[in-house]
Amino acid sequence: MTEPASAETASVRNPSARLIDGKAFAANLTQDIAREVRAFHDRHQVTPGLAVVLVGNDPASEVYVRNKALQTHRTGMRSFMHMLPETTSQAELLALVGRLNHDPEIHGILVQLPLPAGLDPIAITNAIRPDKDVDGLGEVNAGRLALGQPGLVPCTPLGCLMLLKAELGELRGLHAVVIGASNLVGRPMARLLLAEGCTVTVAHIDTRDPAALARQADILVVATGCNGLVRADWIKPGATVIDVGITRISLPNGKTRLVGDVAFDEAVTRAGRITPVPGGVGPMTIACLLNNTLAAARRIVGGAA
Numbered sequence: 241m242t243e244p245a246s247a248e249t250a251s252v253r254n255p256s257a258r259l260i261d262g263k264a265f266a267a268n269l270t271q272d273i274a275r276e277v278r279a280f281h282d283r284h285q286v287t288p289g290l291a292v293v294l295v296g297n298d299p300a301s302e303v304y305v306r307n308k309a310l311q312t313h314r315t316g317m318r319s320f321m322h323m324l325p326e327t328t329s330q331a332e333l334l335a336l337v338g339r340l341n342h343d344p345e346i347h348g349i350l351v352q353l354p355l356p357a358g359l360d361p362i363a364i365t366n367a368i369r370p371d372k373d374v375d376g377l378g379e380v381n382a383g384r385l386a387l388g389q390p391g392l393v394p395c396t397p398l399g400c401l402m403l404l405k406a407e408l409g410e411l412r413g414l415h416a417v418v419i420g421a422s423n424l425v426g427r428p429m430a431r432l433l434l435a436e437g438c439t440v441t442v443a444h445i446d447t448r449d450p451a452a453l454a455r456q457a458d459i460l461v462v463a464t465g466c467n468g469l470v471r472a473d474w475i476k477p478g479a480t481v482i483d484v485g486i487t488r489i490s491l492p493n494g495k496t497r498l499v500g501d502v503a504f505d506e507a508v509t510r511a512g513r514i515t516p517v518p519g520g521v522g523p524m525t526i527a528c529l530l531n532n533t534l535a536a537a538r539r540i541v542g543g544a545a
């Protein structure tokens with residue numbers, strides 16, 4: 241294992257390592273969306289509406305919900321929060337999704353994952369009308385993505401792809417390694433990269449020697465929830481590293497801090513470009529959720545593709 245390096249030695253060893261500023265990119269995207277929301281309203285007299293359903297309290301989901309509510313109102317869209325107790329039954333949750341499916345003020349529905357034990361996430365995501373499934377997790381949209389057809393694409397992988405295209409331009413022919421294979425992030429990320437013409441390797445918990453695979457990557461996307469998993473010696477010099485992971489750690493002073501799946505201080509000595517946590521992928525997830533909600537509203541109200 242490589243010894244951790246300080247950020248200072250990092251910049252001396254590799255002056256070219258460049259931070260990918262997801263926060264700034266997302267802020268620009270959000271401004272564009274706000275303009276388009278106004279134009280949409282002028283044309284149809286309809287304000288796009290997003291419903292977010294949070295059952296129980298998961299700390300990662302709470303961060304997401306807080307930031308999302310802020311950004312949604314910044315774009316001029318409406319946001320409808322549904323906070324349900326941990327004890328909510330499957331039938332109650334399905335009934336709420338059914339009402340939201342029929343509500344003409346709602347164009348996007350997102351049910352925060354993970355759900356408390358006893359609730360079936362697959363049945364619930366599949367109950368969301370496909371044209372309101374702004375998370376892109378239901379079988380219709382996931383199937384479209386798998387077949388390379390247009391549909392609503394999961395927000396986090398979509399945000400990662402936007403950053404990669406903005407940084408690298410054409411991705412065709414690059415070797416992308418995705419660590420993590422969840423339905424929320426890893427799998428749709430791999431499918432999007434494949435659709436861009438990348439050669440894609442997906443690593444997961446049973447992968448033997450993920451470090452050796454990662455070292456072959458021109459693009460390394462990490463989404464495992466294992467804080468500090470990726471060390472400097474996992475990274476091909478000059479590679480582009482996208483850190484999706486978010487873990488809240490406690491500091492000795494009693495405060496907390498968000499960290500990613502990549503040991504940032506050392507990775508920055510080898511990577512060509514890297515996303516920070518916070519300020520990297522997280523804000524892009526939210527901007528893409530708003531983008532998907534606008535796209536859903538356009539399709540539902542305007543009949544646009």
Ligand SMILES: NC(=O)C1=CN([C@@H]2O[C@H](COP(=O)(O)OP(=O)(O)OC[C@H]3O[C@@H](n4cnc5c(N)ncnc54)[C@H](OP(=O)(O)O)[C@@H]3O)[C@@H](O)[C@H]2O)C=CC1
Pocket residue numbers: 300396419420421422423424425426443444445446447450463464465466469484485486487521522523525
């Ligand atoms: N920045 C953002 O916008 C977002 C951040 N996140 C964060 O990203 C991380 C991943 O989220 P999510 O995909 O939902 O998590 P999941 O726990 O659903 O999936 C994690 C995936 O990583 C794999 N994995 C776990 N540990 C290892 C390991 N040591 N080596 C290789 N693979 C491993 C798992 O394998 P297996 O399935 O085989 O166990 C699984 O495929 C979390 O930290 C989450 O908080 C999530 C969504 C958005």
Ligand SMILES: Nc1nc(=O)c2c([nH]1)NC[C@@H]1CN(c3ccc(C(=O)N[C@@H](CCC(=O)O)C(=O)O)cc3)C=[N+]21
Pocket residue numbers: 300301303304307350351352353354375395396486498517518519520521522523525526
């Ligand atoms: N159905 C569903 N879809 C999701 O997309 C989904 C989910 N459930 N459950 C939880 C995870 C987690 N997630 C985050 C998104 C943005 C930030 C985010 O805004 N992060 C800021 C944090 C800023 C801060 O609070 O300091 C950043 O990284 O800069 C965090 C976490 C989406 N998820």
